Every structure is written in C-alpha cells, then in structure tokens.
Amino acid sequence: MEASVTLALSQLxxxxxxxxxxxxxxxxxxxxxxxxxxxxxxxxxxxxxxxxEASPEAKAAKNLHNFFNYIAVKIVSAQLQSYNREAHKELMEFLDRHSLNDGDKFCANMMRESSRHKNLALRIMEVRSAYCKEDFEWDSLKRVAFKMMTDSNTKLMREYVSETSPQ
Amino acid sequence: MEASVTLALSQLxxxxxxxxxxxxxxxxxxxxxxxxxxxxxxxxxxxxxxxxEASPEAKAAKNLHNFFNYIAVKIVSAQLQSYNREAHKELMEFLDRHSLNDGDKFCANMMRESSRHKNLALRIMEVRSAYCKEDFEWDSLKRVAFKMMTDSNTKLMREYVSETSPQ
Known part of the structure; x- marks a missing residue:
C-alpha cells in the first residue's frame, strides 16, 4: 500500500x-x-x-520545500522503525489521515495532535532543515537536470525520426 | 478557466x-x-x-524537468499570442486535451499530432532546454529554498507557541 504524494506545481x-x-x-x-x-x-x-510577483525560482523552491518535508518524514520514519516502534506506528497512523502535499500544513496539524506528535513534528522540522541545508546536493541537482534535458530532447527526436523514417 | 498542473513528486x-x-x-x-x-x-x-537506485536529487531533477516544460509552454504560448494567433489557438486546444504532468509525454504526443504541432513541440523542446541551461537562476533557487525553510520553521513554532500560551 502506498500513499500518493502529489504536489501541485502550478496552475496554467x-x-x-x-x-x-x-x-x-x-x-x-x-x-x-x-x-x-x-x-x-x-x-x-x-x-x-x-x-x-513571484518567480519560477520561488515556485520551484516551494515545491522543493514540500519535497524536503516528505524526505524528512521518510528519514524520521526509518529512524523510528528501528528504535521506537510505538512512535513509528503513531506516525504511520497520522500519515494515513493527513496529506503530505503541503509540508507546513502537515507539521502544523501534527504539532496540535498531541504532545508526542508535537515532538515528532519538531523532529521532522529539524530534519527537513538539516537535509535542505547540509545533505541535499544542489550541484548534483543542477547537473542531473542539465543532463536529463539534453538526453530527453535527444530521445524524443530520435524516436520520432525512427518512427517516421521509411524502413 | 485554468488547467491544473499537478506533478507527482513521489510515492511514500x-x-x-x-x-x-x-x-x-x-x-x-x-x-x-x-x-x-x-x-x-x-x-x-x-x-x-x-x-x-535513484536519489532524492534525481527525483527533484525529474520534477524540475517537468516544470521547465511547463514554463516553456507558457513562454511559447505568450510569444504565439502576440504574433501567431492561429498557432496559439492550436496550442491552447492541444493543452485542453493533454496533461502537462509529464513533459516528455506531452512533447511526444504533440510531435505526432500534425506537422504544425511538430514544429510547436520542437520549439517547446528548444525553449525548455534554453530556459533550464541559461535563464533559470539556480543560485536563487537554493537561496530562496534556504530562506523558506528557516522562515517556515520559525512561523510554525511561533504560531504554535502563541496559540498554546496563556493570554
């Protein structure tokens, strides 16, 4: 069973x-x-x-912000699974009832659920900040995005040409 | 009327x-x-x-890739609106029928729609590549994301404290 995490990137x-x-x-x-x-x-x-008033960069940052929250939930969940089964179960139950689409809303709701949930939320906020500022490889993101763009455009054109060329 | 563009960031x-x-x-x-x-x-x-096998960076790059495709569609659409109304109308009609969630799929479908659509798709592919590699401000993305993280965490804690403190 999986929970779908879809983030609204923008409205066209x-x-x-x-x-x-x-x-x-x-x-x-x-x-x-x-x-x-x-x-x-x-x-x-x-x-x-x-x-x-916004910018594409701000829009992309907002989506990354939610992504970092999602990553932090995964990190904390994996940590809890190995040393605090009860807290892990509580986190899983909370995830069943709350969407991760909006990271800040998720944390705000979690802080107000119970004092144990509040500690979990504070931990998630701590981890998402540390992940964003220390662990996430920003240079790698740029490098992979550049390569993905070149490769995807080449692949799209190659496939079209091979489909439309006489055998 | 707006077309919702939701991008699946990941599965939890x-x-x-x-x-x-x-x-x-x-x-x-x-x-x-x-x-x-x-x-x-x-x-x-x-x-x-x-x-x-993948990494959070590759996942984030994939989402940015779709975002750049979305941006390119907006750029090309704005350009067409000012000098080629017919092509603009065709693009809008195509957007009505095709999702922008998967940028590569969108371009692949557009290339196969008609020869005029093929030229449009090639233009979108050209623009998304130029936008990703030249226009998008990667340093700004990182700076905004850092600030957003700090500000969001502070705001969440401040709101919680002000709600739970005695008046």
Missing part, C-alpha cells in the same frame, strides 16, 4: 497576461528575454508570463 | 525498506548519515530510505 492560466515589456524581435520564433533586475531594461532572459 | 511507501547500513547512535534522535560514495563507509549524511 488559459488567458495569458498582457504582452511582455521586452522589445520584440520579429523573427519566426522571437526570443523575449526577461530582466533579472526589473528596474533596468536589459531584456536578457525569456519572458515567463503568469508568475506575477 | 508505508512499508519502509531494511535498516540503513550506517552505524547507529543510540540517542533519542539518532542521526543516521548516508554516504555519498557507497563504496566507502563514511556515514556523513542522513539515510533516506525508499529511493533505491
């Missing part, structure tokens, strides 16, 4: 906001660049609509 | 795998560290169960 608006302020290049595929410093008019990055 | 197994191989510290909250080099016995990181 059907109606996109007003045109970007970057100067337009009238090529077939114009690159609109967004500026990382809004007060300057350097349009050196592609314009990403629909994030308002 | 109820039954955790065997105990970690790191040496145990019999404190109340033992830190089990995982080794980044499995062939050596340095347990300098917390043990994260349930990822098998």
């Amino acid at each position: 608006p059907y109606v996109y906001p007003a045109k970007p302020s970057c100067s337009k290049a009238y090529t077939f595929w114009p690159y609109k660049r967004r500026s990382s410093q809004p007060t300057r008019l350097h349009c050196n990055k592609m314009y990403v609509p629909g994030f308002g | 197994p109820y039954v955790y795998p065997a105990k970690p191989s790191c040496s145990k510290a019999y404190t109340f909250w033992p830190y089990k560290r995982r080794s980044s080099q499995p062939t050596r016995l340095h347990c300098n990181k917390m043990y994260v169960p349930g990822f098998g």
Whole structure:
C-alpha cells in the first residue's frame, strides 16, 4: 500500500497576461528575454508570463520545500522503525489521515495532535532543515537536470525520426 | 478557466525498506548519515530510505524537468499570442486535451499530432532546454529554498507557541 504524494506545481492560466515589456524581435520564433533586475531594461532572459510577483525560482523552491518535508518524514520514519516502534506506528497512523502535499500544513496539524506528535513534528522540522541545508546536493541537482534535458530532447527526436523514417 | 498542473513528486511507501547500513547512535534522535560514495563507509549524511537506485536529487531533477516544460509552454504560448494567433489557438486546444504532468509525454504526443504541432513541440523542446541551461537562476533557487525553510520553521513554532500560551 502506498500513499500518493502529489504536489501541485502550478496552475496554467488559459488567458495569458498582457504582452511582455521586452522589445520584440520579429523573427519566426522571437526570443523575449526577461530582466533579472526589473528596474533596468536589459531584456536578457525569456519572458515567463503568469508568475506575477513571484518567480519560477520561488515556485520551484516551494515545491522543493514540500519535497524536503516528505524526505524528512521518510528519514524520521526509518529512524523510528528501528528504535521506537510505538512512535513509528503513531506516525504511520497520522500519515494515513493527513496529506503530505503541503509540508507546513502537515507539521502544523501534527504539532496540535498531541504532545508526542508535537515532538515528532519538531523532529521532522529539524530534519527537513538539516537535509535542505547540509545533505541535499544542489550541484548534483543542477547537473542531473542539465543532463536529463539534453538526453530527453535527444530521445524524443530520435524516436520520432525512427518512427517516421521509411524502413 | 485554468488547467491544473499537478506533478507527482513521489510515492511514500508505508512499508519502509531494511535498516540503513550506517552505524547507529543510540540517542533519542539518532542521526543516521548516508554516504555519498557507497563504496566507502563514511556515514556523513542522513539515510533516506525508499529511493533505491535513484536519489532524492534525481527525483527533484525529474520534477524540475517537468516544470521547465511547463514554463516553456507558457513562454511559447505568450510569444504565439502576440504574433501567431492561429498557432496559439492550436496550442491552447492541444493543452485542453493533454496533461502537462509529464513533459516528455506531452512533447511526444504533440510531435505526432500534425506537422504544425511538430514544429510547436520542437520549439517547446528548444525553449525548455534554453530556459533550464541559461535563464533559470539556480543560485536563487537554493537561496530562496534556504530562506523558506528557516522562515517556515520559525512561523510554525511561533504560531504554535502563541496559540498554546496563556493570554
């Protein structure tokens, strides 16, 4: 039995906001660049609509935040399983009744369940912070994402070409 | 009207795998560290169960990969809206019928829809690669995630204390 942990990454608006302020290049595929410093008019990055005050980086960080909470729950659960079966059972029962989609909501609810649950929640919060700041390999994340992008694009094109080429 | 884009981050197994191989510290909250080099016995990181051959970094990269695809669709859609209404309409119609949860599947389906859709898919693949490798601010992601962790933990504890303290 598994509990599905789905995280809402974002909402895709059907109606996109007003045109970007970057100067337009009238090529077939114009690159609109967004500026990382809004007060300057350097349009050196592609314009990403629909994030308002936030940024794609903040959105991605929010999802990683929930992911770190999920990881912390796994770490603490594995620890408890080996030395505190009762607390492990309580954590499993709590997981049955509460979603991990929103990590902060999960911890907030757990803190209010009982004093034993409160200690568990504090432990999860401690572990998720330590994991994010010390254990998670940020350079590896970037390296793997770059490779995944190159490999996926190559694979998609290769498969399409092999399907559509005459035998 | 909005299309919900939910990305399955991971599955939480109820039954955790065997105990970690790191040496145990019999404190109340033992830190089990995982080794980044499995062939050596340095347990300098917390043990994260349930990822098998993969790693949390690879899991996070996979989710970012789908996120970059989603961002690329937004970028291309905004571009088309300003200079190619017909292609924009086709993209919107395709989005109505296909989920963005799996970016590669989305592109694979789009390439096979029609020759015009194929060009759109190639553009999305080009943009997602450029966005991942040039525009996305990886340092900012890490900085925001660190701050979010500290702020969230402080907020959770502060709210709990203020709720449970006598007035």
